[in-house]
Amino acid sequence: MPNSIPEFQQTFLPLGGGGSGPATTRILPIREQLAAFDEFEKNTQIFPTRYEAPTGGTQEVQTYVNEFWTSKQRAAHSLHEISYRACFKPQLPRFFIDRLTEPGDVVYDPFMGRGTTPLEAALAGRVPMACDINPLSISLVRPRLNPPELTDVQTRLHGLELKDHDECPEDLLVFYHPDTLSEIAALKKYFLVRQSGGEMDGVDEWIRMVALNRLTGHSPGFFSVYTLPPNQATSAVAQRKINAKRNQIPPRRHVREIILKKARNLLKDCDPITRQTLARVGANALLVTRPAASTPEIPSDSVSLVVTSPPFLDVVNYAGDNWLRCWFLGIDPKTVAITVPKKLEVWQEAMTGVFRELHRILKPGGHVAFEVGEVRGGSVKLEEAVLPCGIRAGLQPELVLINDQEFTKTANCWGVDNRAKGTNTNRIVLFRKNS
Numbered sequence: 001m002p003n004s005i006p007e008f009q010q011t012f013l014p015l016g017g018g019g020s021g022p023a024t025t026r027i028l029p030i031r032e033q034l035a036a037f038d039e040f041e042k043n044t045q046i047f048p049t050r051y052e053a054p055t056g057g058t059q060e061v062q063t064y065v066n067e068f069w070t071s072k073q074r075a076a077h078s079l080h081e082i083s084y085r086a087c088f089k090p091q092l093p094r095f096f097i098d099r100l101t102e103p104g105d106v107v108y109d110p111f112m113g114r115g116t117t118p119l120e121a122a123l124a125g126r127v128p129m130a131c132d133i134n135p136l137s138i139s140l141v142r143p144r145l146n147p148p149e150l151t152d153v154q155t156r157l158h159g160l161e162l163k164d165h166d167e168c169p170e171d172l173l174v175f176y177h178p179d180t181l182s183e184i185a186a187l188k189k190y191f192l193v194r195q196s197g198g199e200m201d202g203v204d205e206w207i208r209m210v211a212l213n214r215l216t217g218h219s220p221g222f223f224s225v226y227t228l229p230p231n232q233a234t235s236a237v238a239q240r241k242i243n244a245k246r247n248q249i250p251p252r253r254h255v256r257e258i259i260l261k262k263a264r265n266l267l268k269d270c271d272p273i274t275r276q277t278l279a280r281v282g283a284n285a286l287l288v289t290r291p292a293a294s295t296p297e298i299p300s301d302s303v304s305l306v307v308t309s310p311p312f313l314d315v316v317n318y319a320g321d322n323w324l325r326c327w328f329l330g331i332d333p334k335t336v337a338i339t340v341p342k343k344l345e346v347w348q349e350a351m352t353g354v355f356r357e358l359h360r361i362l363k364p365g366g367h368v369a370f371e372v373g374e375v376r377g378g379s380v381k382l383e384e385a386v387l388p389c390g391i392r393a394g395l396q397p398e399l400v401l402i403n404d405q406e407f408t409k410t411a412n413c414w415g416v417d418n419r420a421k422g423t424n425t426n427r428i429v430l431f432r433k434n435s
Helices: 030-036 091-100 116-123 136-145 150-159 170-174 178-196 202-213 236-246 255-266 272-282 323-329 344-361 382-392 409-414
Strands: 009-012 024-027 045-052 058-066 106-109 127-132 286-289 303-308 362-372 396-404 425-432
Touching (some): 030 091, 030 396, 045 382, 058 382, 091 106, 091 116, 091 303, 091 362, 091 425, 106 116, 116 136, 116 272, 116 303, 127 136, 136 286, 136 323, 150 202, 150 255, 178 202, 178 255, 178 323, 202 323, 344 382, 362 382, 382 396, 382 425
Parallel strands (some): 058 396, 106 127, 127 286
Antiparallel strands (some): 009 024
């Protein structure tokens, strides 16, 4: 397949640590960059990926396999340390941001989730735009694009009255000590009242975002008794079984102290340069709550790069995982129409609609890095399924990149053999909008 990516001059910043050290300038097509990549002392493997062309027959695109970014769990900016199910590491969007955009370009994610792509884009001096059908996402993302000073957070927390609440759901007592639940319910009421009155400010939004991230977890750093990892909220029925099995009762947790501690950790890398960078690009940032296939707020031909990861069929139950966060925000998760089709053909149809919208908003020469994965025990490789979707929408497939890593901490925690059951790879299809 001929190389249709033009050569361009690009400054490479160190990945994973936040931009320290000397920059290196190269003039290489991205395929040559991937073929020669050896930062982790591994050679890139190259082979063809075959797929069914929309017009019939079989076509192929070159696939590049290596460890292209670090597998370390905490090698990114502290602002990223918000838990969300099935999110990718910040090094993934940064890899493409550094190679395919310039400072000031627009970088977009139509399935923003916890906001890894827009936050990493902003930290790199690019203008972040993002969309998600779940309003929860904006509550998790927007405060981190404009982080407050820790002293302002501390002052606001100490001024809150955490005794006034309208509800204290009894079924939540399987997660929380009664006094802790009372404080959580009071905090929920405070935010809902402030929001309905148009009085929410950046400090409120930050505290709410941190509270959302502390609702449940498996350490004393969360409001709850020991439960599932914080990116999943189990049901009250299931938590009752966990409590019985572990012979545990919810301990008293102090909401203010936990929020302040987490806020301090999130803000630890927010030096003046970070704040200046976020402020510079934040004025033009755009976050919307919409279906990814219809985003009229985003102008046509305005986006330089899309980095995203869609729902992988019905593998992850996003509504179920986030039911407690939705309760805290006053959102009925049943009203959020997340795309979770079971049939591959239905998923492909939905993704084709998304690609048509991405084609509209992309600049000529802009790229889409579409991260998918192996599902159903490796029997379905979504990169093969997604290639025809992009082509139908008018995009040109350039390559497939597979980032191959050792087992992750989460995989070991769950006892998952990544090579047999899931994936320890990021699989990204790179498309381009022709000029």
